[in-house]
Amino acid sequence: MLEQAARARGWLRIAGVDEVGRGPLCGPVVAAAVILDPDRIPVGLDDSKKLSPARRAALEAEIKASAEWCVAEASVAEIDALNILQASHLAMCRAIAGLLRAPDHVLVDGNRLPKALAISAEAVVRGDGRSVSIAAASILAKEARDRLMVDLAQQxxxxxxxxxxxxxxxxxxxxxxxxxxxxxxxxxxxxxxxxxxxxxxxxx
Incomplete structure (x- = not known):
């Protein structure tokens, strides 16, 4: 597990970060940052796209009850001004900054790190299937964005x-x-x- 490897290198507060919503034609891009409690890791964490809606909802509740977390977004205006990659990175940085206490190390899903990230970090390709923290972040981000799109659908x-x-x-x-x-x-x-x-x- 990537978190165990990071702890072996001396980091204690390890955050997983993921975003949802790069591909849609509308709405914001949403990111989440999660620091799991090593003694209270929810069972069954996986890439949010591989989970049923009911399982995702149950895991979202477990994550929020047992972990430190923050969900943030970048707006449509920011996506259009910056491009979708940079807006995704902006949402990630906002999620990390929104944690009550800063992490020691960040595991970021993807092959690039946000340029503005000023703390120890590593990019993890297909991270939502390799890191429980990133998987947890993917679940929170997807659930939050799906709810937001339901609200926009009513408008x-x-x-x-x-x-x-x-x-x-x-x-x-x-x-x-x-x-x-x-x-x-x-x-x-x-x-x-x-x-x-x-x-x-x-x-x-």
Whole structure:
């Protein structure tokens, strides 16, 4: 386990960090940072995409009850201004900064570390399947973003965000053509940019 290896090198407070929402055409990107209690690690932690909704919800409650955690986001405006990678890293840095006490070491899902991260860290490719802390962070981030997209679906009905979470599914793409682009769509993403160039948009 990566956490055990990090503790063997002398770090005690090890945070796992992951983000959810790079691929959707709308909504913020959400990140979570989690420091698990080594004596209270929830059973069954795994990549959030491999878990059923019911299992994710149960694990989210266990993580929040037993670990130190923070969920943060970067807005659609920040995604359009910075690009999705940099906005993801911004959300990660906000989640780490939001922990009550700073970690000694951070395990970041992916192959790049946020440039603004000023503490000891390592990038872990496919980390949500290799680190329980990253897996926990992926669960919190996904649950938080899914709830947020359900709320946005009520504000902008017809796009199916309560089911597709803003990803470019056929029903979402069809709704874009029929209903237009909303204020929470990412204008820097090519499918949205192309539609706007054709003059299809809706007001807030």
């Amino acid at each position: 902008y009905p017809g796009y199916g965000w309560e089911k597709n979470a803003g990803y470019p599914t056929p029903d979402h793409r069809k709704a874009l053509l029929n209903l237009g682009v909303t204020p929470v769509h990412r204008r820097s993403f090519k499918p949205i940019h192309n539609i706007l160039c054709q003059g299809h948009s809706v007001s807030s």
